[in-house]
Amino acid sequence: PLPARSALSAAEILRYSRQLVLPELGVRGQLRLARSSVLVVGCGGLGCPLAQYLAAAGVGRLGLVDHDVVETSNLQRQVLHGEARRGRPKARSAAAALRRLNSAVQYVPYRAALRPRSALRLVRQYDIVADCSDNVPTRYLVSDACVLAGKPLVSGSALRLEGQLVVYNYRGGPCYRCLFPEPPPPDTVTNCADGGVLGVVTGIIGCMQALEVLKIASGMGSSFNRHMLMFDALEGRFRNIKLRPRKADCAVCGDRPSITCLQDYEAFCGSSATDKCRSLRL
Amino acid sequence: PLPARSALSAAEILRYSRQLVLPELGVRGQLRLARSSVLVVGCGGLGCPLAQYLAAAGVGRLGLVDHDVVETSNLQRQVLHGEARRGRPKARSAAAALRRLNSAVQYVPYRAALRPRSALRLVRQYDIVADCSDNVPTRYLVSDACVLAGKPLVSGSALRLEGQLVVYNYRGGPCYRCLFPEPPPPDTVTNCADGGVLGVVTGIIGCMQALEVLKIASGMGSSFNRHMLMFDALEGRFRNIKLRPRKADCAVCGDRPSITCLQDYEAFCGSSATDKCRSLRL
Amino acid sequence: MAAPVSLQVEFGGGAELLFDGVKKHQVTLPCQPEPWDIRSLLKWIKQNLLKERPELFIQGESVRPGILVLINEADWELMGELDYKLQDQDNVLFISTLHGG
Amino acid sequence: MAAPVSLQVEFGGGAELLFDGVKKHQVTLPCQPEPWDIRSLLKWIKQNLLKERPELFIQGESVRPGILVLINEADWELMGELDYKLQDQDNVLFISTLHGG
Ligand SMILES: [Zn+2]
Ligand SMILES: [Zn+2]
Numbered sequence: 001p002l003p004a005r006s007a008l009s010a011a012e013i014l015r016y017s018r019q020l021v022l023p024e025l026g027v028r029g030q031l032r033l034a035r036s037s038v039l040v041v042g043c044g045g046l047g048c049p050l051a052q053y054l055a056a057a058g059v060g061r062l063g064l065v066d067h068d069v070v071e072t073s074n075l076q077r078q079v080l081h082g083e084a085r086r087g088r089p090k091a092r093s094a095a096a097a098l099r100r101l102n103s104a105v106q107y108v109p110y111r112a113a114l115r116p117r118s119a120l121r122l123v124r125q126y127d128i129v130a131d132c133s134d135n136v137p138t139r140y141l142v143s144d145a146c147v148l149a150g151k152p153l154v155s156g157s158a159l160r161l162e163g164q165l166v167v168y169n170y171r172g173g174p175c176y177r178c179l180f181p182e183p184p185p186p187d188t189v190t191n192c193a194d195g196g197v198l199g200v201v202t203g204i205i206g207c208m209q210a211l212e213v214l215k216i217a218s219g220m221g222s223s224f225n226r227h228m229l230m231f232d233a234l235e236g237r238f239r240n241i242k243l244r245p246r247k248a249d250c251a252v253c254g255d256r257p258s259i260t261c262l263q264d265y266e267a268f269c270g271s272s273a274t275d276k277c278r279s280l281r282l
Numbered sequence: 283p284l285p286a287r288s289a290l291s292a293a294e295i296l297r298y299s300r301q302l303v304l305p306e307l308g309v310r311g312q313l314r315l316a317r318s319s320v321l322v323v324g325c326g327g328l329g330c331p332l333a334q335y336l337a338a339a340g341v342g343r344l345g346l347v348d349h350d351v352v353e354t355s356n357l358q359r360q361v362l363h364g365e366a367r368r369g370r371p372k373a374r375s376a377a378a379a380l381r382r383l384n385s386a387v388q389y390v391p392y393r394a395a396l397r398p399r400s401a402l403r404l405v406r407q408y409d410i411v412a413d414c415s416d417n418v419p420t421r422y423l424v425s426d427a428c429v430l431a432g433k434p435l436v437s438g439s440a441l442r443l444e445g446q447l448v449v450y451n452y453r454g455g456p457c458y459r460c461l462f463p464e465p466p467p468p469d470t471v472t473n474c475a476d477g478g479v480l481g482v483v484t485g486i487i488g489c490m491q492a493l494e495v496l497k498i499a500s501g502m503g504s505s506f507n508r509h510m511l512m513f514d515a516l517e518g519r520f521r522n523i524k525l526r527p528r529k530a531d532c533a534v535c536g537d538r539p540s541i542t543c544l545q546d547y548e549a550f551c552g553s554s555a556t557d558k559c560r561s562l563r564l
Numbered sequence: 565m566a567a568p569v570s571l572q573v574e575f576g577g578g579a580e581l582l583f584d585g586v587k588k589h590q591v592t593l594p595c596q597p598e599p600w601d602i603r604s605l606l607k608w609i610k611q612n613l614l615k616e617r618p619e620l621f622i623q624g625e626s627v628r629p630g631i632l633v634l635i636n637e638a639d640w641e642l643m644g645e646l647d648y649k650l651q652d653q654d655n656v657l658f659i660s661t662l663h664g665g
Numbered sequence: 666m667a668a669p670v671s672l673q674v675e676f677g678g679g680a681e682l683l684f685d686g687v688k689k690h691q692v693t694l695p696c697q698p699e700p701w702d703i704r705s706l707l708k709w710i711k712q713n714l715l716k717e718r719p720e721l722f723i724q725g726e727s728v729r730p731g732i733l734v735l736i737n738e739a740d741w742e743l744m745g746e747l748d749y750k751l752q753d754q755d756n757v758l759f760i761s762t763l764h765g766g
């Protein structure tokens with residue numbers, strides 16, 4: 001974590017005045033936000049609104065991970081990247097846009113995919129991780145790294161007109177593998193390129209992820225530990241689903257884990273974390 | 283409405299490809315978005331994310347109404363305005379930020395409060411109105427103008443850790459006055475300056491408003507006609523409340539309306555639409 | 565005599581601030597000769613839950629303008645308003661409408 | 666003989682695409698000697714609702730990895746999984762988990 005501070009500056013009190021008056025947050029909560037660091041895995045449809053509201057609220061440091069560059073087809077939902085940023089790395093484009101909104105936050109862009117070799121070292125440097133990725137191997141990688149590093153994981157996903165959100169590995173709750181011990185068969189997985197996604201659905205889920213990160217960082221606790229938020233945009237309906245507890249026989253967070261270091265997640269899932277065309281040619 | 287078009291350009295097909303593949307939208311829905319115009323009343327905490335996702339999705343024209351200038355205390359939630367925009371009119375600041383995201387949309391900034399004298403003429407120029415305002419007189423004014431002009435109204439509001447959304451005056455449903463025939467006593471009304479608001483709550487409600495605007499504009503219909511979405515951020519809970527139908531004795535949308543032109547809403551509500559300190563000194 | 569009625573009474577949108585900030589109240593209304601309706605519930609709330617400034621919640625025998633009453637997640641207008649006869653285990657939600665943005 | 670059981674069976678997250686895109690199905694399971702459980706419901710779905718490519722939904726006698734089963738809005742793990750005895754008017758939701766972002 002970042003160094004603790006004992007007081008806010010006059011400029012900070014003015015800037016954050018609308019949230020400082022909330023009894024649930026207050027100066028104490030704001031000081032907690034200011035010393036929190038959040039790793040954002042993926043600067044796409046979910047990562048853009050998430051990072052935007054975390055920066056606006058005054059978290060201390062944002063790590064921004066994305067190996068990709070901005071493309072025209074991203075602009076329909078990836079609202080931090082403008083037309084002029086096409087061809088530029090998303091992590092840097094996001095950092096530049098966020099700096100205009102709040103220059104007091106530290107931004108650390110990582111222009112690379114999260115990799116098994118380096119993920120654990122990276123995750124250890126942050127207090128909270130937000131999974132805004134778009135593929136199955138990365139979701140297992142992020143979750144395992146969070147379990148091994150002991151960090152809460154605020155995970156969002158969206159496709160077509162639906163979205164889902166769960167907080168994993170938080171206060172004794174389940175991890176991603178507790179819910180999904182086996183990866184889905186590769187040919188059952190649809191990505192946003194094939195299935196499409198309405199941009200504002202990623203906006204809604206990304207904002208909900210930002211809310212849960214802010215609640216965890218400020219000490220309010222999360223509503224989605226052991227619960228999944230499911231959203232159906234066509235019906236305008238949200239459901240809160242009660243999930244299983246942590247599983248004692250989970251391969252990574254269980255009582256006798258078989259996974260004690262990060263693996264080859266692309267082989268495990270039979271699909272690629274970075275290809276536009278996901279299926280591994282084995 | 284804007285002129286109808288019969289086909290998308292190759293650049294548009296690339297840009298909107300992720301939503302064009304959705305069977306619920308498709309080329310037909312995208313062409314409807316492209317000829318839709320939306321009036322955004324208020325470029326603050328709700329208006330910023332709303333306009334961002336409407337611009338990204340490719341609506342044809344966005345009217346942006348706000349009389350105010352960007353202040354430091356706005357930046358905690360009004361994510362279109364950067365630090366460098368402080369002191370600049372919000373309507374123009376928003377238009378400049380949106381233009382960077384999607385230059386193909388027409389932006390019409392109005393640097394003035396919505397006023398009874400001019401509101402009806404303005405509302406008539408748009409297909410859909412989004413109420414992103416922050417005070418009671420403006421909410422009655424916008425609603426009455428929408429009834430008189432026959433336009434659907436997607437209304438959002440947020441305070442502290444809660445948010446609400448209703449679609450009024452749509453497909454025979456109720457208007458704001460059907461629900462609230464009498465304004466609340468001025469001393470029971472709390473604004474964001476006094477009560478505070480967590481920025482991302484306005485983000486979530488503003489995105490939900492954008493979703494409903496997009497569904498209405500593209501022909502999917504709305505989920506919140508005669509229904510209110512209530513959101514409690516601390517509990518992470520959304521509720522869909524079933525509302526009354528249009529009231530036959532409503533003063534403005536009823537069978538024998540007594541209100542046939544716009545009124546003095548500040549006098550009606552006993553409060554100001556533009557003062558930072560809302561109470562009218564009578 | 566009507567049997568006692570147990571309700572979940574909820575406040576939101578800021579209305580809870582008149583009730584010590586507590587949003588959810590489990591309430592058991594005592595036996596009385598007539599069945600409980602919303603009209604008598606409001607009187608009971610005024611006497612038993614509402615500690616100060618009742619005019620911010622009650623106006624005459626109803627709620628003040630700007631408060632929506634929801635019975636089992638539906639607008640009370642659909643249910644008979646003040647005359648709705650409360651059933652055991654009903655959920656009654658009083659929500660102050662928000663105007664901020 | 667167990668009485669017939671009426672269920673609301675829902676599909677989401679893309680799983681509905683295997684069922685003609687229909688998300689909500691009102692289903693009445695016929696009388697049979699043994700009580701209906703999720704195991705026998707899956708067989709019934711495979712025979713009666715699932716038109717093509719059953720391997721995208723069923724694996725062995727269970728659902729394929731990546732599909733969550735929710736019984737009355739709770740994870741089926743909490744309810745006994747395949748052995749859960751279906752009650753009349755239960756809601757059973759099969760949701761494909763999403764990975765896009
Ligand atoms: Zn686990
Ligand atoms: Zn009306």
